[in-house]
Amino acid sequence: xxxxxxxxxxxxxxxxxxxxxxxxxxxxxxxxxxxxxxxxxxxxxxxxxxxxxxxxxxxxxxxxxxxxxxxxxxxxxxxxxxxxxxxxxxxxxxxxxxxxxxxxxxxxxxxxxxx
Amino acid sequence: xxxxxxxxxxxxxxxxxxxxxxxxxxxxxxxxxxxxxxxxxxxxxxxxxxxxxxxxxxxxxxxxxxxxxxxxxxxxxxxxxxxxxxxxxxxxxxxxxxxxxxxxxxxxxxxxxxxxxxxxxxxxxxxxxxxxxxxxxxxxxxxxxxxxxxxxxxxxxxxxxxxxxxxxxxxxxxxxxxxxxxxxxxxxxxxxxxxxxxxxxxxxxxxxxxxxxxxxxxxxxxxxxxxxxxx
Numbered sequence: 001x002x003x004x005x006x007x008x009x010x011x012x013x014x015x016x017x018x019x020x021x022x023x024x025x026x027x028x029x030x031x032x033x034x035x036x037x038x039x040x041x042x043x044x045x046x047x048x049x050x051x052x053x054x055x056x057x058x059x060x061x062x063x064x065x066x067x068x069x070x071x072x073x074x075x076x077x078x079x080x081x082x083x084x085x086x087x088x089x090x091x092x093x094x095x096x097x098x099x100x101x102x103x104x105x106x107x108x109x110x111x112x113x114x115x
Numbered sequence: 116x117x118x119x120x121x122x123x124x125x126x127x128x129x130x131x132x133x134x135x136x137x138x139x140x141x142x143x144x145x146x147x148x149x150x151x152x153x154x155x156x157x158x159x160x161x162x163x164x165x166x167x168x169x170x171x172x173x174x175x176x177x178x179x180x181x182x183x184x185x186x187x188x189x190x191x192x193x194x195x196x197x198x199x200x201x202x203x204x205x206x207x208x209x210x211x212x213x214x215x216x217x218x219x220x221x222x223x224x225x226x227x228x229x230x231x232x233x234x235x236x237x238x239x240x241x242x243x244x245x246x247x248x249x250x251x252x253x254x255x256x257x258x259x260x261x262x263x264x265x266x267x268x269x270x271x272x273x274x275x276x277x278x279x280x281x282x283x284x285x286x287x288x289x290x291x292x293x294x295x296x297x298x299x300x301x302x303x304x305x306x307x308x309x310x311x312x313x314x315x316x317x318x319x320x321x322x323x324x325x326x327x328x329x330x331x332x333x334x335x336x337x338x339x340x341x342x343x344x345x346x
Contacts, residue, residue: 005123005126008119008137008138009136010117011120011136012131012133013131013132014131015130015131017126017127017128018127019126019142020125022123035126
């Protein structure tokens with residue numbers, strides 16, 4: 001069991017993050033993230049950059065496009081960017097400014113033509 | 116007490132780190148670290164870049180200078196290539212270190228003007244301190260002295276090549292006296308060191324492109340859906 005990484009509120013990172021494991025950012029991060037694990041923008045965190053991870057949780061502010069299996073925007077969290085995910089959860093009080101792209105299987109009857 | 120920041124093992128950060136609060140590195144950082152707090156590079160941790168902190172402790176690998184407002188500690192498991200600058204510097208026997216020891220305040224005017232963003236001194240050239248402790252009064256820092264003498268006179272196998280490591284035999288050479296030789300107990304305890312060439316060079320496991328990069332298995336999302344929508 002690997003320890004969960006943590007970037008505290010006073011820490012500023014400018015650059016790229018990649019690797020595996022869990023990471024919580026309560027500080028500021030400017031740059032892309034590629035993580036084979038859970039990436040969390042903490043309540044005091046501010047992240048600017050595209051995020052690709054197994055799962056993404058937004059409790060603070062995230063600006064950038066997100067690609068993950070699971071995306072969860074918690075109450076108080078704000079995501080500015082497009083989301084591509086299998087599952088997206090938006091809690092009451094969370095904000096998402098952007099498009100969501102999930103794999104939607106529509107019934108046959110609704111296929112073809114315009115809405 | 117503020118929760119310390121921690122970069123876990125398996126995570127690499129390429130860029131600049133600054134701010135305040137303690138910072139513990141188990142993973143890899145490529146770039147300068149400038150923290151108003153304690154910086155600890157743990158055994159699995161690697162930093163390629165200059166590190167400045169209120170204190171800097173190295174147990175892993177550091178390629179770059181270490182500046183400590185209060186202290187720099189190079190622990191027994193550490194491998195450091197770079198200069199150490201702090202009012203108090205401790206090098207624990209067993210550590211592998213190549214660089215200058217500048218035991219003085221970072222604010223010492225004789226060092227020149229310290230540039231915290233570049234982690235360098237400009238103006239007055241930094242003097243090379245060759246024997247900084249021999250002239251000191253022993254009442255000064257006795258604990259220090261003990262540590263340093265342990266570091267400066269490690270027992271070595273007699274057949275060991277001279278310090279100029281460029282002429283040392285290659286890794287594959289069978290004739291190379293292994294570090295695990297019985298006459299060098301302090302260095303030989305760690306099995307990780309056994310295969311290293313018998314030189315004073317500090318071997319840094321620098322991250323390379325061959326490192327296993329993770330691949331995120333993602334299903335092709337929305338492609339078929341987009342096609343359907345376009346109809």
